[in-house]
Amino acid sequence: MLGRFHLEVLAAIKQQGTLTQAAESLNLSQSALSHSIKKLEGQLKVPVWQKEGRNLRLTAAGERILILANRVLPQFQHTELLLSQIARGEMGSLRIGMECHPCYQWLLKVIEPFLQKWPEVDIDVKQEFQFGGLGALHSYEIDILVTPDPLFTPKVAYLPVFDYEHRLVVPASHHLAKQDFVIPEQLSDEVLFSYPVEPQRLDIFSQFLNPAKCTVKKHKIIETTEIMLQMVAAGRGICALPGWLVDEFASTLPIKSLRFGKQGIKKQIFLGMRKDEEQINYLSDFIAQARTSG
Template sequence: MLERSHLMVVREVERQGSLTGAADVLNITQSALSHTVKKLEQQLGTPVWTREGRSMRLTQAGQYLLGLANRLLPQFEHAEARMKQYAQGERGTLRIGMECHPCYQWLLKVVSPYLARWPDVDVDVKQRFQFGGIGALFGYDIDVLVTPDPLMKPGLRFQPVFDYEQVLVVADGHALANEPYVTPAHLSSEVLITYPVETDRLDIYTQFLTPANIVPRRHKVIETTDIMLQMVASGRGVAALPRWLAEEYAESMPLTPLRLGKKGIAKQIFLGTREADDAIDYLSAFVALARDAEWAEARFRA
């Protein structure tokens, strides 16, 4: 009774806000779409929309169908794209979502040899994924999620890739540069530069500042690592980054990485995938390559 085409109608009418707009996108006439809508509601025995002039608002039943459409239709579209790739002699496209801003440089070191080993697989990286990474995996928007904060859910698998230490990065001439480690109180007079991520997802807050009831003098957001560390090197602020990344930049810039607290902050990077995709060889090969010690360059040093 309920067909894929019905879900497509529900999703598109909601997106466009009217039958006219939905009909244009679906490439059918408005009268044909009106007939489909009427027939669907008759078959279901309940209204799916309420009409408000030319606009249409989903009923409770309609909201349920919309949720179903948003879950199922991306899977159909993903499957069709994959079948098309198979038909063209391609293996597919590996879509990677990044919840770890500074991991882009690490990812480049994995992607390069991966592409060499799998010439018939393309890679698409969603670096600005912000964010609902778990929903993106379930919704088939991505195939792999790179994250330091896995959320264990039935149907998903998270595998640790490497360990690292989160450190504070300051300019070589900064007053803290010679300290053996920094305390939360040290940051109360500092400009803290971070990526554009909510503070409740930033380790420097959740594992360091917030438990101590400390806030920095100012919190500044910068999207790119290069500009962030240029600002730090020029004395415009401090930043929290993985030690391996800080040390890599410190080879060419006047930067000093400092331990956060006496014991430091230990973290891990995980790769999240769908359990249903375990049999996909090129996906499992990517995870295996990423976990190889050759690419996990930096380990947390106690």
């Protein structure tokens, strides 16, 4: 039936006036152009043009199609231009999904220089996903996923951007603050603050307490890093955070960080993206910037 090609043909006929010139403007042969329109007329059961000597004149049906062509073709052309610019990294949008609550402070270091370099690229940060971060990436809700726990699939590439150690944070006055590391049994009487994440996804449970069949006295949820560390500094409880983040606050708050066990908990931050988009300029540049900001 009626398609974009037919709209382009009738627009060229109206503009050029003859079949020869219309075919040349579309880089087609006259026979191919004529055959396609005859086939369309057979489907529509109405002629769309008439010959007047060497010239062609659109019929009433052809003029109606031309109205559609004049309205739709510029939208096609504009969208193709935008897509071409996006492919060259000249403009677009970057939607970042976060599965790492404490990484917001790190992300700010990456976003500031990125926005200066790519003024026509908009950034949005998302945290709530209907089917989780990986599902959001697969369904094109986000373009990059920041996560310490990648779920590898054939269509997603995960690139490590920096390593860190997950550490226990206690008040500077706490009896554990004199130790270099802590063992699971020592946390049985503690109040643990954490971000609003399922306990099974918290490393302090999955990699430290649960394997030792231990737990804490109470588990409380706090959404913001600053309030969480203020509560710890005030002696209200303990928390577990990336070592690099604790170091940023340790100079202004009376807190101390300890290793989980003698070996500690080693982690990495990954950026996940769809494999068919790895070559988009501003996406690859964001990843390069992220690697230098770790």
